[in-house]
Amino acid sequence: MNGDNKFVEGISRVSGKIGSNKFILAIRDAFADTIPITITAALFLLINNVLLIPKTGILRNMPGHQIITNVGIQAYNGTFGILALSITFLIAARLAKSYGSRDGVTEGIVALASYVSLVPNTVKVLTLSGKSYSASGVLTQDYSSASGMLVAILTGIFATMIMTRLQKAKHLKIHMPDSVPPAVGNSFSSLFPAMITITIFAAIEGILNTTTGMNVSEIIIRVLQVPLVTGFQSLPGILFYVLLSTFVFTLGIHGADVFGSIAGPILLASLQQNIDAIHAGSAAPNIVTQPFLDAFVYMGGGGTLISLVIALLIFSKRPDEKAIVKLGGVPNLFNISEPLMFGLPIVFNITYAIPFCIAPLISTVVAYAATAFGWMHATYILIPWVTPPVLSGYLATGGDIRASIVQIVIIAINVALYIPFVLVSNHQYQTKMNQEK
Known part of the structure; x- marks a missing residue:
C-alpha cells in the first residue's frame, strides 16, 4: 500500500512539473487566448460546410447564400487562416512575461517578425501554357494557418529566448534621456536585440534556401511533423x-x-x-x-x-x-x-x-x-x-x-x-x- 502511495505521488510530481513548465504554460495559454477566433472560425466552417454545402445544405438555395459563403471564407481567412501567426505572437508574449518582461508585446512582435522572416515569401505559379511565374512578398496559408503550427511554436519559443537573453546585455541597450516617454525609451532599448534576433531567423532561411533549396518549414515538417502526424493517425x-x-x-x-x-x-x-x-x-x-x-x-x-x-x-x-x-x-x-x-x-x-x-x-x-x-x-x-x-x-x-x-x-x-x-x-x-x- 505504501508502495502504491509512492507511485501515485511520483506520477503526480512528474506530471505537476510538466504542467508547470514555463514553455508548456506559454503554449497552453497561447492556445487558450485564441479560443475567440477558433470558435468564430468553427462557426463559419459550420455555416459554409454544413448549412450551405451545395448538394445537401438546408440553406443552399437561400437568396444571398453566395454572399454568406464569401463572408464565411473571409472570416475563415482572418481567424483559422492566421492561427500560426497568432500563436507565434501569443507564445512569445506569454513566455517573455515568465522571463520578467513587463507586457511581452515587444517580444511578441519580434517573434512574429522572425517567423515571417523564416518562412518563404515567394510563390511559383504554373500557367496552363506551361510558363512559370513567381510572386514575391506573399505569405500563404501553408505557413500562416494551422499547417505551420509547429514552426510557429518553435519560433515563438526560440525567438523569445534569444531576445530576452540579448536584452540583458548592457552594451546592446540604447539609453534615452529621462524626458523621452517610457514606451519610446523601451522600444529603443530593445532595438539592437530585436535587430539581431530577426536577422538570425532571416539568415537561417536565406542560408538553407541557398544551400539546400529547401526552407526551414519543409525541413521541420519532413523531419518532425510528418512522423508525429503519422503516429497519431x-x-x-x-x-x-x-x-x-x-x-x-x-x-x-x-x-x-x-x-x-x-x-x-x-x-x-x-x-x-x-x-x-x-x-x-x-x-x-x-x-x-x-x-x-x-x-x-x-x-x-x-x-x-x-x-x-x-x-x-x-x-x-x-x-x-x-x-x-x-x-x-x-x-x-x-x-x-x-x-x-x-x-x-x-x-x-x-x-x-x-x-x-x-x-x-x-x-x-x-x-x-x-x-x-x-x-x-x-x-x-x-x-x-x-x-x-x-x-x-x-x-x-x-x-x-x-x-x-x-x-x-x-x-x-x-x-x-x-x-x-x-x-x-x-x-x-x-x-x-x-x-x-
Whole structure:
C-alpha cells in the first residue's frame, strides 16, 4: 500500500512539473487566448460546410447564400487562416512575461517578425501554357494557418529566448534621456536585440534556401511533423495518447492542459489537411483530428463521462451521487466535467478511475474503426468543444447522421462498462452505512 502511495505521488510530481513548465504554460495559454477566433472560425466552417454545402445544405438555395459563403471564407481567412501567426505572437508574449518582461508585446512582435522572416515569401505559379511565374512578398496559408503550427511554436519559443537573453546585455541597450516617454525609451532599448534576433531567423532561411533549396518549414515538417502526424493517425499511437492524458485526470491533473500543448498542433495540422482535401474535392486523408477526439472520445469531458452520468442516473442508489449528478449533469451535456471529477469524485477514486481510463479507449477504437471502414465520414469541421454529444458528431463530419449513430453506440457501450462499477459503489456505500449502524 505504501508502495502504491509512492507511485501515485511520483506520477503526480512528474506530471505537476510538466504542467508547470514555463514553455508548456506559454503554449497552453497561447492556445487558450485564441479560443475567440477558433470558435468564430468553427462557426463559419459550420455555416459554409454544413448549412450551405451545395448538394445537401438546408440553406443552399437561400437568396444571398453566395454572399454568406464569401463572408464565411473571409472570416475563415482572418481567424483559422492566421492561427500560426497568432500563436507565434501569443507564445512569445506569454513566455517573455515568465522571463520578467513587463507586457511581452515587444517580444511578441519580434517573434512574429522572425517567423515571417523564416518562412518563404515567394510563390511559383504554373500557367496552363506551361510558363512559370513567381510572386514575391506573399505569405500563404501553408505557413500562416494551422499547417505551420509547429514552426510557429518553435519560433515563438526560440525567438523569445534569444531576445530576452540579448536584452540583458548592457552594451546592446540604447539609453534615452529621462524626458523621452517610457514606451519610446523601451522600444529603443530593445532595438539592437530585436535587430539581431530577426536577422538570425532571416539568415537561417536565406542560408538553407541557398544551400539546400529547401526552407526551414519543409525541413521541420519532413523531419518532425510528418512522423508525429503519422503516429497519431495509427490506432496504437492515438490509444497511447488517450490513455496517458486520461490517466493523469485521475490524479487531479488536467490531461488536456498538460499534453494538449504537444498534441494540439499535430491534431490541428491533421484537421487542416482534411479541410484542404475536402475543399479540393478529395477524400479526407486523416482519421484522427482535434474534433475527432472532442466529438467521439471526450463526450461529457474526459473519460467519456456522459456514459457514467447515464449509468448513475439509472443505477445509483447513493443520495450523494444523485445530488452531484443533478448539479453536474447539465454542464456535462456541454462537456464540462469538473463538477463530477471533483464531486463524485473521480480523482483518486479507484472504483471509478478504472472505467474512466478504459472508456475513452473503447470510444477511440469504435470511432476509429467506423471511420476507417467508411461507416461515417472523417472529421473536417472544427467544432467548439462545448458542442453536445450526438450533435457534435453530426457537425464535425459535415452533416453525416451516421456519426451521431456511432456516438450513441459509443455512449451505450460505455454505459454498460460503467454499470458494474456503479453497483460496486452502491455496495461500498451500503457497507459503510451498515457499519455505522
